[in-house]
Ligand code: SF4
């Protein structure tokens with residue numbers, strides 16, 4: 001019998017993967033054990049993401065007053081789903097949290113994540129319009145999901161409009177220059193203060209593009225973090 005994720009699908013937490021811990025590749029298992037030393041007490045890892053704009057709309061309907069409204073809403077919703085779906089079972093939330101979980105590696109195992117030229121993960125159908133929201137360890141016996149063998153949209157994208165659209169030329173030499181991206185984003189009058197023009201130029205999964213308000217919210221937050229690290233990181237090392 002498959003797991004009923006309906007309550008999550010309805011609010012836009014519509015990507016779900018269940019892994020048996022003992023079936024994970026050794027490297028992934030070791031990484032989890034390093035991230036959380038109680039991992040051996042659980043049997044499964046449940047990874048939840050969102051694709052498309054529905055989650056943001058659910059969060060807006062719930063209210064944006066919290067400092068981290070998407071995280072707060074996602075945690076609350078997933079933990080309520082887990083309690084209802086698997087009563088009596090234990091779980092431990094890895095993400096959001098302090099454990100350094102390699103979400104992209106888990107996303108690759110789930111079949112969601114392919115690398116893109118600008119380092120945001122790209123999904124075969126949803127393009128870059130998806131994100132990791134919650135990762136749980138659980139003592140459940142849910143049916144494990146199998147990853148579809150889907151090719152990256154980038155493999156059939158001959159004209160790579162993302163590369164030409166980046167005003168910082170951050171991908172011009174075939175690699176991603178994070179410093180060039182950040183430097184450009186921090187400039188006064190930057191066209192990437194609240195967005196990523198490369199991401200907008202990508203045609204893959206464009207029907208699933210986030211609402212403009214969500215894009216603005218996400219990139220405003222990331223630029224704030226960049227400025228915080230630029231100020232506080234410099235103070236710590238200075
Ligand atoms: S524009 Fe093409 S190469 Fe760039 S991320 Fe999208 S699919 Fe990949």
Ligand code: SF4
Pocket residue numbers: 118165166167168169170180181182184185192195196197198199
């Ligand atoms: S945020 Fe702007 S500068 Fe950075 S990769 Fe995207 S388009 Fe380029």
